[in-house]
Amino acid sequence: MNDVLNALFVLILTLNLFALGNGRILSVIRIVAAQGVLLGILPLLMHEHLTFPEVLSSAAAISLKGIVIPGIMAKALRDAQMKREVEPLVGLLPSTIIGALVTALAFLVFSRVDPASRSDASLIIPTSITTVLAGFILLTTRFKALSQVLGYLVLENGIYIFSLLLVEAIPLVVEMGILLDLLVSVFIVSIITNHINRAFSSLDTRRLASLKE
Amino acid sequence: MAFVLILFPLAMAGLALSIPSNRWRPVLLPMAAAVHAAGTVAVLMRPEWGSTFAWLVLDPVGKVILLTVSVLYFFSSFYAVGYLKYREERSNRFFTACLLAFLGLISLAIWSHDLGLMWVAIEGTTLVTAPLIYFNRSQRSIEATWKYLLVGSVGIALALLGTFFLAYSSLQGGFGATLGFEDLLRNAPGLSKTWLRASFILFLVGYGTKMGLAPMHTWKPDAYGEAPGVVGAIFAGGVTSGAFLALLRIFQICDAAGENPFASRLLVFMGLFTMTVAGVFMASQRDFKRMLAYSSIEHMGILTLGLGIGAPALFGTMLHVLTNGMTKGVLFLSAGNIHRAYASKSIDQVQGALRRVPLSGALFLAGFFAITGSPPFGPFISEFSILNGVFTAGHFAAGALFLVLLLVVFMGMGITVLKVVQGRVPLDVEGSDYHESFLTAAPVLAFMAIVVLLGLYIPAPLQTLLDDAVKFLGNRS
Structure with a gap:
């Protein structure tokens, strides 16, 4: 079981790098969706005896992070009629x-913290x-509104992974x-991006720059 | 009682979505606010109604915040009805619903003794307040909403990570992972120190973003500048108080864990840094609503400083939550009236408000004196009490800097405020047909009356409430 879990974690880490290296917004949406599905599967593998609430929350995570939210994002992208990040x-x-350096550094630092x-x-x-x-890097280095939202989603995925411990x-x-x-929040953001x-x-x-000192 | 205060406004929000009449829909606001205020008074008088579940408890600290939010919301809701009358051509369906939902969610945040649930509620307030900033549908308001959503969501996401770190510090301490406030408080001495410290930093950054602590304050001038005045009042007194409550929670856990020196140092530094940034940007402000945003940032700095000083300043800090909230009601609502009378927020056009809108102009001026800590107003008492605490605790450098910053803010804000209220009304705006109405003037007067009252005399029940809160915060009850 542990091998499968570890393989999934490595896959999640690889998806981070794919998201960072891809310029087509639709591809990044798909990458984030795949990451969401993997996240939903993780808790199912971590427990030997599955209880109903665990299955329910897993199913909710998979359907939201893997299907509904990417769907909203893809629709916002279609409405905006653009394809690439500038x-x-x-x-x-x-x-x-x-991103790769950050990954290496994080593993180096946290291998020293006493394991759980x-x-x-x-x-x-x-x-x-x-x-x-990785979410932070996406958020701060991309200019298109939708790419920044994708960065936020990756960040949120990272926090979700931590919650598996708890x-x-x-x-x-x-x-x-x-x-x-x-x-x-994704729903509201998609409306706002439409208005933008x-x-x-x-x-x-960068065009949102009329408000400043 | 918890369910009344949380679910009633949410139900009203649902009702607001289904009412077709644009004219009658806003009436739900004072209705929900009145029920909420009555419920708040009831639960303050009968403490046994304060605990419903293990994770929905109204503790003494929560009571102070609940009182602040409820009173602020009560008077603001009447103002909102008056305001929406001027905007009848625009659909207020989402505005009303979001404002109502906010009241329910902030009450949930105040009651929740599960820090995860508290996070859900505070993130909820972020989401329902975003459409409020966007009410005026201009390019500038889109920009403000976008910045608010992005900065706010990232900040609040970090707060969630901090919340998880806290649960993990309990797991590492050998207690099993928990987010229950009582459990964490009880086990505080055994929590893993490293994870607790990391958690505190993320709380400070995350909820600090929501409060508007520098350098995470960037969304605030934009949002407060573009949102209607009544939304500014709700933000400056309500949303920020809710986020400050989260800081109070983690501070109390750190205090119980013996991590007080670590937490205090960071809080004092953040508080003074925030005040400095606010003072610098306020000095040359030509937009009087943005100026109010910096004033709000400054007062979040004062609260953070007071919390960092600890025991000697806690009474002043808790009182300041209340006095700051009420004074922000005066300032933002009167500023909204002035904004409408001139259809501008720039001091190049807005001059002579004392002639053009005498009541709002006078209240704006009085609000300025109040918020900068002049006697005989409420903030004078609370700021003086915090200052006293800073010196009692032996932080002489911090105290001196605090005094200098108060002076800088007084001068910077004074220049802008005096330009707004004094002088002649520019010729081209004298013809604007805005006149003060009962609904947009009376709530401001009510806030002013409370601010004056708190400056002259603190009623015995309020004194008890604040004393209890200080005892609770110091883990002495």
């Missing part, structure tokens, strides 16, 4: 390299932190609340 602040290849009481948790913390940081601490209500908040596109004829956030 030249990002940091190029695609350099940001992939930065569970044996299957050794990869969770570094994977989580790396994914959060299954007993998070009541189902809270877990559903977190997913609901995520869904509503109409008002500014572009999704380039």
